[in-house]
Amino acid sequence: MLKLLKEILRTGEATVKYPFAPMEVCKDFRGKPEHRAEDCIACAACTVACPANAIQMETDTAAGSRTWSINYGRCVFCGRCEESCPTGAIRLSADFELAVGSKADLTRKAVFTLAGCACCGKPFAPAKEVDYVARLLGQSARSAEEAERLRLTAATCPACKRAQDVQQIAGMGIARQMDAGHSESEHAVKERETTP
Amino acid sequence: MNAPLAPNALVAEMSPVSTSDQIATMKTALLKNIQRSAYVYRVDCGGCNGCEIEIFSSITPVFDAERFGIKVVASPRHADILLFTGAVTRSMRMPALRAYEAAPDPKIVVSYGACGCTGGIFHDLYCVWGGTDNIVPVDVYIPGCPPTPAATIHGFAVALGLLEQKLKAETHVEAAGEAAALPHPDIPYALRVRLEREARRMAGYRQGRTIVEEFMALLEGHARAPGALTLPDRMTAAVGAERDPRRAEIIGRLAEVVQRTIRGEAP
Numbered sequence: 001m002l003k004l005l006k007e008i009l010r011t012g013e014a015t016v017k018y019p020f021a022p023m024e025v026c027k028d029f030r031g032k033p034e035h036r037a038e039d040c041i042a043c044a045a046c047t048v049a050c051p052a053n054a055i056q057m058e059t060d061t062a063a064g065s066r067t068w069s070i071n072y073g074r075c076v077f078c079g080r081c082e083e084s085c086p087t088g089a090i091r092l093s094a095d096f097e098l099a100v101g102s103k104a105d106l107t108r109k110a111v112f113t114l115a116g117c118a119c120c121g122k123p124f125a126p127a128k129e130v131d132y133v134a135r136l137l138g139q140s141a142r143s144a145e146e147a148e149r150l151r152l153t154a155a156t157c158p159a160c161k162r163a164q165d166v167q168q169i170a171g172m173g174i175a176r177q178m179d180a181g182h183s184e185s186e187h188a189v190k191e192r193e194t195t196p
Numbered sequence: 197m198n199a200p201l202a203p204n205a206l207v208a209e210m211s212p213v214s215t216s217d218q219i220a221t222m223k224t225a226l227l228k229n230i231q232r233s234a235y236v237y238r239v240d241c242g243g244c245n246g247c248e249i250e251i252f253s254s255i256t257p258v259f260d261a262e263r264f265g266i267k268v269v270a271s272p273r274h275a276d277i278l279l280f281t282g283a284v285t286r287s288m289r290m291p292a293l294r295a296y297e298a299a300p301d302p303k304i305v306v307s308y309g310a311c312g313c314t315g316g317i318f319h320d321l322y323c324v325w326g327g328t329d330n331i332v333p334v335d336v337y338i339p340g341c342p343p344t345p346a347a348t349i350h351g352f353a354v355a356l357g358l359l360e361q362k363l364k365a366e367t368h369v370e371a372a373g374e375a376a377a378l379p380h381p382d383i384p385y386a387l388r389v390r391l392e393r394e395a396r397r398m399a400g401y402r403q404g405r406t407i408v409e410e411f412m413a414l415l416e417g418h419a420r421a422p423g424a425l426t427l428p429d430r431m432t433a434a435v436g437a438e439r440d441p442r443r444a445e446i447i448g449r450l451a452e453v454v455q456r457t458i459r460g461e462a463p
């Protein structure tokens with residue numbers, strides 16, 4: 001009996017104090033994915049990575065908006081969204097108290113505006129993404145003109161880019177025929193300079 | 197020859213269970229005046245069993261849900277709370293409904309885990325109903341895959357009206373002129389890509405990002421306040437100061453990437 005009491009005293013209380021005291025979680029605990037919409041560029045990398053389709057994107061070209069949404073009720077807390085996010089806008093936090101009474105409270109949304117193509121004006125990508133990419137490319141540009149050209153490339157929609165490529169290639173073909181005597185390497189250099 | 201089928205004939209329309217106002221009043225009264233233990237019956241509707249394991253770990257001495265009088269019982273006829281886990285497979289629909297009907301009114305239905313809330317990772321399988329609320333009315337949702345024992349206790353507290361729910365539906369609308377900040381604008385983009393790539397290759401995306409962020413903070417710190425040490429010395433010191441040999445090796449490799457870039461060699 002005494003031995004048992006001693007053992008009990010030595011062991012102490014194993015039960016955690018939660019919910020009367022906050023619960024400590026370990027360092028790499030994967031809790032609720034916290035989305036900082038200010039840093040999000042609506043690139044949809046997380047949407048593609050999410051294995052449970054908890055994160056979804058809806059593009060409404062008529063309204064010129066793209067809506068990012070997460071359903072915490074579907075999330076399996078795998079952390080793929082955090083791994084794939086280029087700006088670190090989504091992070092798994094230590095928050096685990098997610099129980100709700102109504103299902104609507106499990107979703108979080110963020111609405112972003114779409115930017116029009118610099119060439120045809122049709123909305124094609126989120127304005128924040130275009131802006132982010134342009135600044136990122138501008139960082140490694142050697143001159144202001146090059147930065148501007150890269151910005152224009154980023155702000156052009158794929159269809160217009162393709163059309164421009166076709167025109168460029170067609171123009172090059174004519175040019176090549178016209179100065180057939182000149183060396184080919186000159187063209188190669190020019191091509192490399194104009195291709196972003 | 198088979199006659200063509202009308203597509204509607206293939207779709208089973210099953211009306212969801214509905215509760216009357218009287219039962220709703222009884223439920224509120226139960227929650228307000230409950231003076232005894234709340235008995236929980238667990239209905240497994242075809243999950244992976246991760247949720248069951250967490251339910252049982254929340255009644256172990258460490259989490260001890262029984263100190264709040266939450267007891268797991270063996271029959272739905274004794275239950276106040278029905279805990280539905282799993283994505284509700286087609287074959288579990290009837291047993292789940294039978295358990296629901298067997299429990300005496302008023303009963304509280306808790307949808308447990310990502311599977312129970314929305315179908316979770318199984319939500320688009322051909323053989324599931326995708327969530328408890330597709331077959332019975334649900335009072336509380338506890339997300340998680342599986343919810344940790346602490347999250348389970350929080351969920352029960354919400355179900356019994358002891359704690360308020362923390363999550364609220366929110367919608368962020370992009371403000372005019374909102375722009376995402378460029379990370380590490382002082383470090384050349386090409387170098388940053390090389391460093392991130394190397395760190396991810398060595399340590400994976402998550403830990404790699406943590407390590408490379410620390411390393412780039414070191415580079416930026418050096419650029420801002422050079423101090424007595426040169427950059428190579430400072431990086432060597434950082435490698436030496438690292439207690440974990442795995443991290444030390446990764447930081448060493450990142451330092452090498454910087455050295456090679458400074459020397460102008462291809463990465």
Ligand code: SF4
Nearest residue numbers: 050075076078079081
């Ligand atoms: S943690 Fe996994 S399941 Fe949850 S939102 Fe991120 S990618 Fe999706």
Ligand code: SF4
Nearest residue numbers: 040041043044046085
């Ligand atoms: S990956 Fe990051 S930046 Fe891209 S949409 Fe998701 S949260 Fe936003």
Ligand code: SF4
Nearest residue numbers: 243244246309310311
């Ligand atoms: S929510 Fe996750 S742990 Fe629970 S049954 Fe479904 S898959 Fe398994």
